[in-house]
Amino acid sequence: MTRRDFTLLVGFACLILVIPLVVRNEYFLHLFILAAMFANLAGYWNLLDGYLGLINFGYAAYVGIGAYTSALLAMHFSLPIPLCMVIGGLLAGIVGVLLIIPCLRMVTFSTAIVTLAFGEIARIGATAWTGLTKGEMGLWGIPPLFPSQNKLLYYYGCLGLLVLGALMLKCLLHSRLGLAVLSTREDETAANTSGIETNRIKLLISGISCFAAGVVGAFYAHYILTITPGLFSIGYTIQIMTMSMFGGKGTLSGPILGAFALIFLGEGFRFMQDYRMLVYGFLIIGTVMVFPTGLAGAIARVKQAMGIKRK
Amino acid sequence: MVFLQQIVNGLVIGAMYSVIGVGFTLIFGIMRILNFAYGEFYMLASYGAFVAYSALGLPLWLVLILMILALFGIGAATERSLIKPVRERSMDWSVPVIMVTLGLQIVLQNLVLLLAGGTYQGISAYLIGSLDLGWILISYERLLILGVSLGLLAATWFLIQKTKFGLAMLAVSQNKEGAILSGINLQRIYTLSFGLSAALVAVPGVMLMPLLYVYPTVGQVPIMKAFAVTLLGGMGNIQGAIIGGFVLGISETLASAYISSLMKDGVAFAFMILILIFYPAGIGPYLQQLRQKVIRP
């Protein structure tokens, strides 16, 4: 990493860390927390899609599974909340892996359809199983992660998760496993002949990605304290996907940039509340047609241009 | 006999599912993409049918023709304006094109929501009355739906098997380069097939309007059925889609009658995933193998 990159990163980090201390607006903090959560989700989605090339259209379902599992465990068995969160993540991860197993034998894009179908089944199931989930009315009275209602704690907690996640992803991608992941995306047959067990890689990465989604979902449950089956809906998957694409698929910083950008732009154009999904639609089309490398790519090009100017 | 009645009802809806499935799987076979905006084409046809039939009072046959032509145009225009630029950008265009169709789906759905409002509209039926055959009762509406579906499926089969255009589509779906070298204009096939696909789903859009009503998010229903039927029948497999449509229709109707109407959609999906565990490529290819064995044992 160059000197300039490092200073930029430190600057950005300081900004992210300090602003919430300075701006004591509750709503503003809430947005930051949402952005940090989505940044996590977009990042792990990107691991699956941008790096491995496996599209999971039912991603929101794993967020939901983690959320409900953790909430119910905490409510009915009074287990310590971090434990509930981990269990929620584990369940989400296991379900994710189990679903991918039959998909391994399928033709391209069948996985996309099956994961989408599963997302829908999960949503219908969560809505209909009112005995467990209280259905459409929502599950309320979830014990909070941090006893005081201090949003700052939640924010730093989420940021901590984000940093942890980003570091882990970085290590993973620079390791031999990371190389295997990229090879699988580029040419699966070639990877297989080189001795890379692409099936195991797909299962492993799905597990990691879905586990992370479950943990973030659990975090959300213990933050917002009321959840509904709407959490499973494909709208959230699309949001996560758009953030990843808009920020820059296949890069580490892209999804984070995309998440923060879209959450704050969305709020900045408050009057566009009704038009939000419409904007997302245009954003997806625009990004694919005009802007495929996303924000991260644009920044890289700017840096290149500036570097050339120097010489 | 209730069971027979359910089977008949299942066949009727299954015929429509077959049409929906064929349109979707056709595009997958030819372009190797999933058209996420497919449901929205249905939705537009439904709105068009509502306006043309209810507000303008046009006869059903005219409404059908108009919607088929209109959606053909919309489909072809979509391919040329949105998909073509993405295709020409890189060799690996499947995923970006799928993303574009997803974006289009969101845009169309929300545009209509903003412009037309979210209220459910619709008519009760195109035809009133039923045919009493003793054991089963079948409404004229259902007979109409069945008739139109079977006619459309027959016409599509004829188009694919007996015309030069159909031969070109088959060629492109099996060997793109072989098709190009034989003089087939790939761009034209893509545009026309995409239009054809939209035109196909326009028919359920018109015919099922009394059943599913008209509202901005109605497109969710056909796209889910399209996914299910396509997977069931085998991606790109047209005969598989036809069979898959009937299988889905009958199993849905039976599940709704004997298990629970709430879980109807969920049951269909669960059923589909179960089948896929044993036949990962769908039942279509398996049936083709069976047919081969029968012809040349």
Added chain:
Amino acid sequence: MIPPVFRVSGLNAYYGDLQVLWGIDLEVYPSEILAIIGANGAGKTTLLRSIFGLHLQRSGSIQFHGEELAESPPHSLIHRGLAHVPDERGIFPDLTVERNLLIGAFSLKGSGTTETALNWIYQMFPILNERRNFLARSLSGGEQQMLALGKGMITKPKLLFLDEPSSGLSPLMVFRLMDFIQRIYQEGTTVVLVEQNVHQALRTARRACVLENGRIVLHGSSSELMRDERVKKAYLGK
């Protein structure tokens, strides 16, 4: 001096940033069989694919009867009389033999013409006639190669490019294949034969070029090349 009917000038081809063909100059004269030989990876298939616009990252001039082809869309080449049998054969596995041939005849106008062309191919390749309703995927390797050839020839092209037609065939089949190529030539088609089987290629063709690492390093009559020391050592194993 008869002018060449087909000429490639300064053809370069790339895979991303990697250049794989360097300034290829090639001339094909009417009524001849030209062989292009070279080792695996020399660029033979890329050359043919570049000529036919299947490989798009290319620059340079490709002229047929004086007309520039490089700007034309790939599907128009067969209309001008240029046919290509690619190295993966270009056949349609889930269609019958007859349908495969019909697609080969796609550019012909009129059902009468198509019918005649179809019968002509069935005459040349009786086995295809026997198997006309069989799916292409159920044919043996040799039969598939015949189908590929039939499909390539059905329009009686002026110029026919064959990419490694002998691959995967038994020696006997290769012999018969070269026989067919002679017959095609006698029917009036100019043939460009890209081959790894150097021995057979030089026996069938009258002129040949050697492609090495993306460049034409040698060209001349087959008899000259057969006597050339470099060719003998590198390709004929002497």
